[in-house]
Amino acid sequence: MTETTLSPAPSSAETPAAPAKGKSLYALDKLTQKRNASETRFKAYGITAILIGLFFLVVLAVSIISEGTPAFTRTVVEVEFAVSQEQFDDAEKQLFKTRAYENLFISGLKQQLDESGVTVPFDEAAIERLLGKPGNTIRSFFRENPDQIGQPVGFELAASSRVDGYMNGRVTRDNIVDSRFLMKSDLDIADALVEAGIIKTAFNWNFITGADSGVDNPGGAGIGASAVGSFFMMLVVLFLSLPIGVAASIYLEEFAPQNRITDMIEVNISNLAAVPSIVFGILGLAVFIQFMHLPQSAPLVGGLVLTLMTLPTIIISTRASLKAVPPSIRDAALGIGASKMQAIFHHVLPLAMPGILTGTIIGLAQALGETAPLLLIGMVGFVARGYPDGLIAGFTEPNSAMPAQIYTWAARADYAFYEKAWGGIIVLLVFLLSMNILAIILRRRFERRW
Amino acid sequence: MVRKPLPMNEMPNTVEKVTDMTETKIAARKVQVYYGDTHAIQDVDIDIQAKAVTAFIGPSGCGKSTFLRTLNRMNDTIDVCRVEGDIKIDGEDIYDPKVDPVQLRAKVGMVFQKPNPFPKSIYDNVAYGPRIHGLASKKAELDEIVASSLQKAGLWNEVKDRLDGPGTGLSGGQQQRLCIARAIAVSPEVILMDEPCSALDPIATAKVEELIDELRENYTIVIVTHSMQQAARVSQQTAFFHLGILVELGATQDIFTNPQDKRTQDYITGRFG
Amino acid sequence: MPLFWLILIVLAVATVGYVLGRSRALASAGGERRKLHSLPSYYGANVAMKAAVPAFLLMIVWLLAQPFYIDNSISGMIPDSAISEGSSRGLVMAEVRRAARGLDNAVAMGEITDDFARNARADFNDITARLKEAGQIVTSEITQPVMRAAQRFRILDATASLIMAIAVLLVAVIGALWGLRETKADFWARNTVEGGVKALLIGAASIAILTTIGIVLSLVFNTIEFFRLYPAIDFFTGLTWSPSFSGRGGSSELGIIPLLWGTFYISIVALAVAVPVGLFAAIYLSEYAGPRVRAVAKPLLEVLAGIPTIVYGLFALLTVGPLLLSVFGDEGIGIMQAGTAVMTAGLVMGIMLIPFVSSLSDDIINAVPQAMRDGSYGLGATKSETVKQVILPAALPGIVGAILLAASRAIGETMIVVLGAGAAARLSLNPFEAMTTVTAKIVSQLTGDADFASPEALVAFALGMTLFVVTLGLNIVALYIVRKYREQYD
Incomplete structure (x- = not known):
């Protein structure tokens, strides 16, 4: 608007606003056509926006699934051969014991190749490039199971990560560079072994149950140990944030007087909900580790940090569920002489419980996927070297968490770890998905409309 | 309260009696409105006179507002609503696929129950319609439209010094007259009013009623009202709706002094509703 | 885990208090529940609350304060000469804590005896090597001042923990007795317990404020520390970011x-x-x-x-x-x-x-x-x-x-x-x-x-x-x- 006052209005008889009759409704005038065109355009923008969003979702899903599934398979070499008692005694007497077993293995392999009629020349070095050092595994097997000596035993040995890559297309004949890890000529051997049915693809249980491996062994890396770390952290988060969150919400929703302290708490909560997660990591580092000297990299500390982070989410959703319980319920309880506390704990809280649990599960899911603060308190991936021994150790011994483990893999130089990172994401998303589905079921099942 | 709908031919001659005298602006035949599975309006036949005020009366939920909203296809904006039958304005079927509801609504304006000025200045509120319909090519023309619309709505003297002020800053009665000015500004031929005074105090109501009476000269007005007194005061023709059907239509005086149908009589004597 | 046991014992005291309080209330009304002001369980809860809450509060405060007290008294033991060039008192203290924890773990694993841990001299007994052997990662050679400080640290820490355990148990028992004394038929137990619960709720709600305070304090103190080492002006106006990884400060x-x-x-x-x-x-x-x-x-x-x-x-x-x-x-x-x-x-x-x-x-x-x-x-x-x-x-x-x-x-x-x-x-x-x-x-x-x-x-x-x-x-x-x-x- 530009002008405040207008010239004195002309008399109403000659104004253009007087109804002019006669324009037919059937005839679309030019302007209306133009307006409709712009309407169509505008609508198209909206559809495009939705499609862009969905397109990204699809791309994300496709890349996760296509890149991540190879992590769940591994390439194994299956060889069956027998070791006689003399061979065993003989090998144990030698200076290089594992070398002796390796020779036994190679002769077994040769035999199996001959049987299937495939011929390919190979030497010990090639076998080591393909399989690592099989002799050790075989030796320890027979030392632990002496009763198996003399009988044919099937060994399933993990192929090296390069061979694994060759099998699932990460390594090709075009991009391979001869190195101590794998030579071009080895691929011929691998092809021959595939033909003979000796190299196979198997489900990689180790990826799900195992711990992080060193930087030079991507094949052996598993997410199991860090999943245990995540689990202990979630325990801490659940058992702290649910009671604290519910208590805080009850106070704010039912008891808090309208004053400046209450206002301050409310403003604080909504601000904390928007504070970057990394700041919570700094808080954890400074307060829990520097100041309170709690153990570094411990799931306990991670859980504390994530509790503080998820509390605002849980408080906000809990308050919404409490608010949804109609005041008539409170009045009814108070009317028969219950105290306010009794009215809330006996009537309001149970009615609000499904909503509270839904909010808590969603808060936990958020916490489960959080990475940045964990890195600051030392829960990086390479810490997850094994399962904790015992319940208390689960909370206090250094461990990692799934997202931090994924980050560590993604930050390693070896391409083979990327596949593990994607695979780790699939595992993480499966957990998140099940939590969200649980939340949806809870909501569907118990939601009550007043 | 369940009664069989009265077939039209049993309604004695009222329609003819009225239409004999003046030109018909809107003619509706066999109009049905469905909300999802609910049959909200059944078999409504009505003729609305040009340059006169027609009042729709009836108990709450009788379908009078719903029917009003079919006249400028405002029901199009509700997903579950379906309209069947024939509604013609100046002989043109407004539900014809060739008709753009946008153009239709420029011809058939609407004023709502609660005053709903846009959160803009008074000037922009009135200028909004002319702007989107391209009624003014120059600023001066637009100023003129705004000024004359406000004058016609009887609001000019109260707001001429604060056209820049927010429309929401006016009193309830002023807001409603602003909405009427907004509707007039697009030069409609018909103005639909959906209980325009229900949110206003008696003094503001009197002003709006006065305004409706003045507007009758130039516009065809259809007003839905809860108040029988209001219908009696402002309208020339009155239609009584009950349970989704049009029970009786006639000259306002006849309806209030000599209703033909028992239900109409019960309603205006206050036995139900 | 002595702390774990301490918590369990306090909880046990509270439970016993609950049972006693409940039966005492019933007894005081001559077994007629109608004569009681509140439900019997509220009398029990009142006793339990008075036993557990002050005890736990004391425990939390003590646990927070103890490291300060110990750090302060140990810090005085370390002569300035023991702080090497480019290092700081804080770093040496961190080393002391690590050494003390290493000694603790080594004793727990049975690598060394408690007596040895108390009296060993770093320069004679090759303590660094033995700790390394016990799997306690020690970054550098433990010097004698550090070793002495670490030994002192262990003693102070153990004594303080012992005193805390006694104090906490005492508070718990006194609290329970106090609650029991109050338990009479006309005592408003429900209102007291509800007051306590309300205080708990307020405590939970104020965690949001505590978190904010924690964030602000941890940022402010460390930021001030940073600005003492590196000029704030350079930080806010510097156009280059190139931290050096080799030495401390200077070239960054x-x-x-x-x-x-x-x-x-x-x-x-x-x-x-x-x-x-x-x-x-x-x-x-x-x-x-x-x-x-x-x-x-x-x-x-x-x-x-x-x-x-x-x-x-x-x-x-x-x-x-x-x-x-x-x-x-x-x-x-x-x-x-x-x-x-x-x-x-x-x-x-x-x-x-x-x-x-x-x-x-x-x-x-x-x-x-x-x-x-x-x-x-x-x-x-x-x-x-x-x-x-x-x-x-x-x-x-x-x-x-x-x-x-x-x-x-x-x-x-x-x-x-x-x-x-x-x-x-x-x-x-x-x-x-x-x-x-x-x-x-x-x-x-x-x-x-x-x-x-x-x-x-x-x-x-x-x-x-x-x-x-x-x-x-x-x-x-x-x-x-x-x-x-x-x-x-x-």
Whole structure:
């Protein structure tokens, strides 16, 4: 608007606003056509926006699934051969014991190749490039199971990560560079072994149950140990944030007087909900580790940090569920002489419980996927070297968490770890998905409309 | 309260009696409105006179507002609503696929129950319609439209010094007259009013009623009202709706002094509703 | 775990108190429950509460205060000469604590006897080697002053813990007795217990404030410490970011400007993606889409918001980066050197923010009353005209608030930039170059092996402080705008 006052209005008889009759409704005038065109355009923008969003979702899903599934398979070499008692005694007497077993293995392999009629020349070095050092595994097997000596035993040995890559297309004949890890000529051997049915693809249980491996062994890396770390952290988060969150919400929703302290708490909560997660990591580092000297990299500390982070989410959703319980319920309880506390704990809280649990599960899911603060308190991936021994150790011994483990893999130089990172994401998303589905079921099942 | 709908031919001659005298602006035949599975309006036949005020009366939920909203296809904006039958304005079927509801609504304006000025200045509120319909090519023309619309709505003297002020800053009665000015500004031929005074105090109501009476000269007005007194005061023709059907239509005086149908009589004597 | 046992014992005292309190109340009413003011269980709860709450409070305060007291008394034992060049008292103290913990563990594992741990001299008994053997990682040779301090530390720590255990148990028992004495038929037990519960609720609610205080204190103290080692002026105005990894201080240049620029640039790219897409998606969903489309598209879009940021980080590093590189890299247009770049991180962050913007805007658009729409349609406006000229202007404050919240999210986002934006701090206008952000540098400065007292590590707290202040400012403004907006239509 530009002008405040207008010239004195002309008399109403000659104004253009007087109804002019006669324009037919059937005839679309030019302007209306133009307006409709712009309407169509505008609508198209909206559809495009939705499609862009969905397109990204699809791309994300496709890349996760296509890149991540190879992590769940591994390439194994299956060889069956027998070791006689003399061979065993003989090998144990030698200076290089594992070398002796390796020779036994190679002769077994040769035999199996001959049987299937495939011929390919190979030497010990090639076998080591393909399989690592099989002799050790075989030796320890027979030392632990002496009763198996003399009988044919099937060994399933993990192929090296390069061979694994060759099998699932990460390594090709075009991009391979001869190195101590794998030579071009080895691929011929691998092809021959595939033909003979000796190299196979198997489900990689180790990826799900195992711990992080060193930087030079991507094949052996598993997410199991860090999943245990995540689990202990979630325990801490659940058992702290649910009671604290519910208590805080009850106070704010039912008891808090309208004053400046209450206002301050409310403003604080909504601000904390928007504070970057990394700041919570700094808080954890400074307060829990520097100041309170709690153990570094411990799931306990991670859980504390994530509790503080998820509390605002849980408080906000809990308050919404409490608010949804109609005041008539409170009045009814108070009317028969219950105290306010009794009215809330006996009537309001149970009615609000499904909503509270839904909010808590969603808060936990958020916490489960959080990475940045964990890195600051030392829960990086390479810490997850094994399962904790015992319940208390689960909370206090250094461990990692799934997202931090994924980050560590993604930050390693070896391409083979990327596949593990994607695979780790699939595992993480499966957990998140099940939590969200649980939340949806809870909501569907118990939601009550007043 | 369940009664069989009265077939039209049993309604004695009222329609003819009225239409004999003046030109018909809107003619509706066999109009049905469905909300999802609910049959909200059944078999409504009505003729609305040009340059006169027609009042729709009836108990709450009788379908009078719903029917009003079919006249400028405002029901199009509700997903579950379906309209069947024939509604013609100046002989043109407004539900014809060739008709753009946008153009239709420029011809058939609407004023709502609660005053709903846009959160803009008074000037922009009135200028909004002319702007989107391209009624003014120059600023001066637009100023003129705004000024004359406000004058016609009887609001000019109260707001001429604060056209820049927010429309929401006016009193309830002023807001409603602003909405009427907004509707007039697009030069409609018909103005639909959906209980325009229900949110206003008696003094503001009197002003709006006065305004409706003045507007009758130039516009065809259809007003839905809860108040029988209001219908009696402002309208020339009155239609009584009950349970989704049009029970009786006639000259306002006849309806209030000599209703033909028992239900109409019960309603205006206050036995139900 | 003596602490664990202590907690159990206090809980046991409380339980016994509960049972006694309950039966005593019944007895005082001569077995007639009607004569009691409250239900018997409230009398029990009153006793239990008085036993457990003060005891636990004392325990928490003690546990927080004990390290201070011990640190202070030990710190005096270490002569200035024992603090080597470039080191600080804090570092030596950390070493003392590590040594003490190492001794504890070694004793627990049976590698050394307790007596040995108390009296051994570092220079005679080769304690470092033995601790290393016991699997207690000790970074450097333990010197005699450190060893003595560590031994003293162990003694003080053990004594203090013992005194605490006694004090806590005493408080618990006294509390229980006090509660029992109160237990009479006309005692208002319910009101007392409810008062206690209410105090508990208030305590829970004030954790939000404590968290904020914790954040502020941990940032402020460390930031001040940083500014003592590195001039604040250089930090805020420096155009170069190049921390040295070798020595302590001296050669590092820690200017925040390149980091702020990277943060700002990436956030702008992200918002340029998220705001138009999110806003149009919200408009389409709330004004055009039928209920069925809405029921499908809205949750699907919100899935994008539920995906952890590490996934987006990986997506940026391994999918989007290489994709952009193949188009803009040397084989394509030739303006992109590597997959990690402002564009990569910004684009992916934009995708992450789409549902954030769209669901906030959706709420805000839906808060515009239907009467506004009716008014506009009644005048013959098309939907797009209604949206552009009535709904959006009415919803504008709310949408601005939503965008500010999204901006604050973008600024504080970490994993996407750590993996997708690169590590080089650079002042450049080319969005296809690698840059880095405040958050990414906080991670890299605090996850390395740098020790906490060096400016290279402390700078992370100054960065965190800056980040906190900026996002807090944005959040407060945004929440204020949104709240005002909602009040307008409530």
